[in-house]
Amino acid sequence: MKRSTPVLQLSFTPKITSTTFLRDGKQGGREPGVPLPVAILGRDSRIKMEMRAGEEDIEIGEDMTPSVIPLSYALHDAFLHSHCSSCFSLLPGTNFTRHHYAPTLLYCSSICSSSHFSPAELHLLHSLPSSDLRAALRLLYHYTPSSSTNRICGLLTNREKLMADEEISARVRDGAKAIEAARRIEMDENEKNEDALLEAALCLVLTNAVEVQDHEGRSLGIAVYGPNFSWINHSCSPNACYRFIISPPDNVLPFRDDSRLRILPAGTKSDNGVHNNIEFPKGCSGSGPRVIVRSIKRIKKGEEVTVAYTDLLQPKEIRRSELWAKYRFICCCTRCNASPPSYVDHILQEISASNMATSSLSSELSFYRDEATRKLTDYVEEVTAEYLAVGDPESCCKKLENMLITGLLDELLEVRGGKSQLNFRLHPLHHLALNTYTVLASAYKIRASDVFALHSEVGGLSWEALSMSRISAAYSLFLAASTYHLFCFESSLLASVANFWTSAGESLLALAKSSAWDSLGKCGFPVLNLSPLAEHKCSKCSLLESCEVNSSFGQDQTRKADLDSVTNRFLDCFGSLLQKVWGFLIQGCRYLEAFKDPTDFTLDIWDFDVRLTHNDVDFKNWANKSASGTEDLGYIDQWRMDIFQLGVHCLLYGGFLAGICYGPHSHWTNHIRSALNYEGG
Numbered sequence: 011m012k013r014s015t016p017v018l019q020l021s022f023t024p025k026i027t028s029t030t031f032l033r034d035g036k037q038g039g040r041e042p043g044v045p046l047p048v049a050i051l052g053r054d055s056r057i058k059m060e061m062r063a064g065e066e067d068i069e070i071g072e073d074m075t076p077s078v079i080p081l082s083y084a085l086h087d088a089f090l091h092s093h094c095s096s097c098f099s100l101l102p103g104t105n106f107t108r109h110h111y112a113p114t115l116l117y118c119s120s121i122c123s124s125s126h127f128s129p130a131e132l133h134l135l136h137s138l139p140s141s142d143l144r145a146a147l148r149l150l151y152h153y154t155p156s157s158s159t160n161r162i163c164g165l166l167t168n169r170e171k172l173m174a175d176e177e178i179s180a181r182v183r184d185g186a187k188a189i190e191a192a193r194r195i196e197m198d199e200n201e202k203n204e205d206a207l208l209e210a211a212l213c214l215v216l217t218n219a220v221e222v223q224d225h226e227g228r229s230l231g232i233a234v235y236g237p238n239f240s241w242i243n244h245s246c247s248p249n250a251c252y253r254f255i256i257s258p259p260d261n262v263l264p265f266r267d268d269s270r271l272r273i274l275p276a277g278t279k280s281d282n283g284v285h286n287n288i289e290f291p292k293g294c295s296g297s298g299p300r301v302i303v304r305s306i307k308r309i310k311k312g313e314e315v316t317v318a319y320t321d322l323l324q325p326k327e328i329r330r331s332e333l334w335a336k337y338r339f340i341c342c343c344t345r346c347n348a349s350p351p352s353y354v355d356h357i358l359q360e361i362s363a364s365n366m367a368t369s370s371l372s373s374e375l376s377f378y379r380d381e382a383t384r385k386l387t388d389y390v391e392e393v394t395a396e397y398l399a400v401g402d403p404e405s406c407c408k409k410l411e412n413m414l415i416t417g418l419l420d421e422l423l424e425v426r427g428g429k430s431q432l433n434f435r436l437h438p439l440h441h442l443a444l445n446t447y448t449v450l451a452s453a454y455k456i457r458a459s460d461v462f463a464l465h466s467e468v469g470g471l472s473w474e475a476l477s478m479s480r481i482s483a484a485y486s487l488f489l490a491a492s493t494y495h496l497f498c499f500e501s502s503l504l505a506s507v508a509n510f511w512t513s514a515g516e517s518l519l520a521l522a523k524s525s526a527w528d529s530l531g532k533c534g535f536p537v538l539n540l541s542p543l544a545e546h547k548c549s550k551c552s553l554l555e556s557c558e559v560n561s562s563f564g565q566d567q568t569r570k571a572d573l574d575s576v577t578n579r580f581l582d583c584f585g586s587l588l589q590k591v592w593g594f595l596i597q598g599c600r601y602l603e604a605f606k607d608p609t610d611f612t613l614d615i616w617d618f619d620v621r622l623t624h625n626d627v628d629f630k631n632w633a634n635k636s637a638s639g640t641e642d643l644g645y646i647d648q649w650r651m652d653i654f655q656l657g658v659h660c661l662l663y664g665g666f667l668a669g670i671c672y673g674p675h676s677h678w679t680n681h682i683r684s685a686l687n688y689e690g691g
Contacts (some may be wrong), residue, residue, distance in 0.1 A: 014019065056278040059166075059241045061315045062685070066272070068309040070573065071670040073269035075238055075257040077255055077300035081163050082149035082215070083233035084141040087113065096122035098222060098230050098256045098299045105394070113139055121259040122297065134192035143185050145219060146212040147192060163464045164237045167210040168217040171338070185212050191525070222254050222299045225681045227509075230256070233299055241275060242303065244337075245316035246329055247345040247502045247621035249307040252317060253672040255300040269302065273315050306504045306671055316343075322503055323493065324441050325359035326351060345500070354500045359383070360437035362417075382418050383436040383442075389413060390442055394449050403453035403460070410446050410453075414601045439492055439611065447489040451517065454482035462526055477598060481655075483517040484595040484602050490514040490660065492544050508667035515661025516685050522654035548659070551579035573670065580663045587656040594649055661685060 015638040068074060085095050093100055095115040102118070113135045117123035128151055131144055147163070159169050173179040193203055218240050226585035234240070242250070320332050326346050331528060333341050361379055390410065397406035418437035418587055436443045458478035490510040497503040588608070598603040665682035 023653045035077055038270070059237070059243075060276045061238070062276050063309045063311055063313050063315060064272050064274050065311065067311050068272060068305045070305055071153075071673075072305050073302055073673060074250065074272045074274075074305055074309075074315065075301075075303045076269045077269060077302050078235050079240050079300055080233040080235050080298040081165075082145045083231060083298040084144035084148065085231035086141050086229065087139045087176070089230050090114065090115065090135075094118035094122050094258070095228055096297050097258055098224075098619050099258050119260070130192040130195050133195055134188060137191065138185070138188040140185070142212065142215050142219070145232055145234060146185070146215045147189050147498050149215065150189070150193070150208070150211050155442070162214050163212060165214055165234070165240055167214040169210045169213040172213045172216065173209065175386070182209050182216075186472030191411045220301075224254075224256055225676070231299075233301070235301055237271070237275065238271065239301055239303065242273075242315055242317050244319040244333070244341065245321060245343040245345070245502075246318065246320075246326075246341055247343060247500065248316040248318045248322075249305060249309050249313070249502070250303055250315050250317050251306050252301050252303045253504050253676045255302065257296075262287055273303070275315070302673070304671065304673060307501060312623075313609070315423045318502070322500070323358065323496070323506055324442060327359070328441070352500065354496050354503075357437060357439045358441045360440055361386075362435045362437070363432050370557050377433055379434065382432075386413070386418055386434070386436065386442055389418075390446055390449075397449065397453060401456075403456040406453045407450060407457065408649055409451055411599070413603050414443065414446060438605070439496065444489060444492060447485045447492070451482050451485040451489065451513075453487065454478045456518070457577050458482060458509045458526075472526040476521075476524060479521045479524055480595050480597070481599045483514070483521045484592075484599060486510075486514040486517040487595070487660070488602060488605070488608045490664075492611075495611055504667060505671045508664050508671055510664075511660050512664030512668065512682055512685075513658045515659070515664055518653055518660060519685070522650050522657060527650060528642065549657070551583040551659070574664075576666055580659060580666075582662075583659055587652055587659065590652045591649065591656060598647075659660060 063074075083098075085093055089098075090113055094117050096117055099118055104366060110151055115132060129148075129150070131147055159167055161167065166356065172182060180620055183205075186205060186221060189208050189212065190203040197203070205413075215232070215234055219234050220239075221229040222233050223229055224230050288618070303315070303317070305315075309363075317335065320327075320329050324332075330341055330346065333339060343586075345355070348355070350356075358615060361383060365379065390413070393406055393409045393413075414436065417433045455478070458475045460479060462472050462475035490507070490513070493503065493507050493510050497507045592608065596605075602608075661682060668676070668682060
């Protein structure tokens with residue numbers, strides 16, 4: 011039996027999928043979808059590098075820029091054989107299997123192949139593969155910068171600061187030498203490469219490049235955009251987000267010029283949307299992945315527009331640490347400066363300590379908690395890495411669920427005076443717990459696939475596969491409910507919540523449609539035979555109609571009141587359906603059985619010993635009776651129907667939120683429509 015490949019549905023801020031040039035073989039560096047804060051790394055005294063709303067208020071869910079063409083871009087090496095090197099779209103007849111072929115550049119069409127920049131790029135690809143170097147080379151190929159190495163195309167190169175670091179400067183010089191050798195292929199004998207210019211171009215890419223993601227969160231490559239995008243600053247409570255347009259050139263036309271530029275640099279005026287006092291560069295002749303900035307909150311005239319440079323589902327200390335390590339600035343946004351810390355920041359790092367002596371000082375408890383958090387973080391990362399490398403989902407599930415239930419084992423915590431007798435448990439909304447739910451949902455899904463494949467080969471019942479699918483769906487649903495709870499206190503988490511509701515909906519629909527149910531008896535599932543989806547309209551919440559109107563977002567028709575109204579109607583239906591299926595979904599999962607209502611975080615969530623009781627549904631016994639024909643199968647269809655309807659509601663609500671964040675024509679919303687087998691216009 012061929013084992014399924016573990017794939018994590020990346021959650022809050024997906025990791026980079028290729029090794030960046032300056033990171034010494036380590037993954038990391040830039041966060042996907044994150045432009046480096048040029049406005050903080052260095053400032054020009056003549057221009058204040060921040061973007062503000064123009065001459066009018068901007069409502070929630072509105073595009074603020076037209077599709078912005080990149081100044082330069084490059085695919086990550088891992089995707090060179092599966093994606094177009096120009097538009098980043100998936101090549102026909104390819105998949106994501108990584109082969110060790112000689113590096114090359116492939117294109118989806120003659121239009122894209124015409125954007126092949128030079129033989130120098132192919133030379134660079136063979137000599138020192140790096141998306142950073144290729145993007146710097148492309149930037150030099152299309153632009154002739156001034157003699158200054160401080161700014162190119164309106165963007166800071168940050169060369170002085172980067173070259174002040176001994177380790178980074180050595181790597182930048184090596185990269186510049188590789189670029190110089192590649193450029194010699196096309197240069198006349200008497201032409202010279204300026205070392206400072208080559209270093210400045212590479213530093214600009216390292217400073218300003220953003221990870222380009224597809225709709226599944228994969229980081230396909232990098233792109234450098236002009237000031238209209240790169241001058242947008244960071245906030246941990248941002249009012250904007252952005253989406254990428256990854257499409258073959260013949261499909262890009264519907265996205266062109268459908269929005270006007272509604273933001274402008276601070277201190278400048280606009281005339282019919284055209285900025286005065288500053289000339290912005292144009293992009294790469296219409297090629298490359300485009301980006302559109304969109305509001306996720308109401309933005310008043312003249313208010314600064316901000317996006318997130320880091321994962322917002324992390325506590326303040328971690329966010330600040332990451333921002334300083336990567337971008338060399340300390341965030342002082344309203345969320346970070348809140349005193350006392352906001353509820354979300356408090357709960358994201360909440361951890362309980364038991365067996366603590368009553369005489370212990372608060373400083374000691376703080377020390378122990380910090381040490382425990384570090385140990386728990388290392389443990390989760392170690393188990394996750396082992397799961398991805400070895401592919402043993404069963405071991406992963408056992409280890410992570412044991413950690414969630416029992417907390418940090420005493421022998422794992424070394425503190426002053428030897429081993430501590432303390433026991434630490436993560437709050438269910440702790441940021442580590444949220445990450446763990448993502449891993450567990452993936453691991454249980456892989457277990458279900460493996461078990462079902464085994465039963466298909468040898469014959470027999472697949473109730474165990476169904477059980478694994480149930481728990482996978484339950485973790486996805488619990489994650490969606492958890493992040494929604496946080497969203498109620500921090501509205502900038504809108505994009506994350508849209509992602510998790512969508513994932514939960516897909517998981518529930520996959521469970522309802524699973525053929526594993528068939529082994530439990532010859533029962534039909536009539537809802538699956540109904541087409542189109544419109545026949546599954548809910549008369550109570552009318553969520554389908556709301557999402558059809560959400561072709562809506564971007565047409566200036568939907569406002570905050572509509573979001574609140576749709577949310578309230580969704581929650582009413584969600585709560586009703588959840589009561590019918592939650593006990594069934596979590597049966598056999600000790601951790602989730604502690605949460606009789608996954609939306610209620612007001613109870614004493616620490617007393618697991620009391621709350622961990624047997625569920626009323628004995629799934630294994632029920633499955634055996636069903637398969638043997640001794641159990642009434644009448645309610646099986648009802649369970650599947652309720653799970654299906656719950657999945658539809660979650661997916662539609664996720665789609666509604668995604669429409670706010672990314673617009674009705676984005677890859678994300680199209681993906682949701684496809685998952686629902688949507689047949690609307």
